[in-house]
Amino acid sequence: MNFVDKRLVTKAKEGDTQAFAELITQYKDKIFNLAYRMLGNIQEAEDVSQDTFIRVYTNLSRYDDQHKFSTWIFRIATNLAIDRMRKKKADFSLDANWDQEEGTDWHSKLADPKNGPEEEVVAKEMEDTIQQAIMSLPPKYRSIMVLRYLEDLSIQEISQIVHLSESTVKTRLHRGREALRKQLIEKGRSGQNEMS
Structure with missing residues (x-):
């Protein structure tokens, strides 16, 4: 685990909400991108991202710092995305009209x-x-x-x-x-x- 992650996780475990906010800032884009690439839907990716950080927060005391924090948080996000895919089942088609504008904001345009x-x-x-x-x-x-x-x-x-x-x-x-x-x-x- 890198020094910054270790310091932030240690502080977050002690109840430092600012340290946890920094962890969120550090990983939010990575987790969102992972979820989006797996699910192909911006809203679902946002939901998985939010659920991931809720799980991290509630289970932080059980995190074993002998392992990389990034591996742990990616495991949580991946499992949540896979669970969502299983529940959703395959409801997409390669021939379907894909909405190019879904979820775009002014900055992305x-x-x-x-x-x-x-x-x-x-x-x-x-x-x-x-x-x-x-x-x-x-x-x-x-x-x-x-x-x-x-x-x-x-x-x-x-x-x-x-x-x-x-x-x-x-x-x-x-x-x-x-x-x-x-x-x-x-x-x-x-x-x-x-x-x-």
Whole structure:
């Protein structure tokens, strides 16, 4: 565990609400991004983020500081997102109309001064395509792919978060990559057919 996390967790365990607020500030974007990539819905990602911090707060006394705090909080968020996916079941379709404006605010609509309008459109289309492909993966692959490639966690950390052996994590990563690759190739082919 890094020094800052250790100091903040120790203070938060002692009842320092400012230290807990700093932990929230440090992890809120990471937890939201993880939940959003797993669930594909801004409102649900916000709910999971909020539930994660409630769980962290209520269970902080049981946290074992021999383990990394980031691993513990990612495990909580991942489990909450997986529970939500199980309850929701698969109610999405790759052919469904995906609302591009859902959850955007005025800040997210501002143009990036580094890219021109064409680059922005292409980048947004690519991001949407990848997100749709990730959402099409079964939950057992989706969570591991998000943790590895979007949160950049190690195989060992993922193994601890999802309570699976490292070899199982590697197998699911391989199968998830294959499924994702097939989705993206299929999407690319259908896009070419639409243009011709």
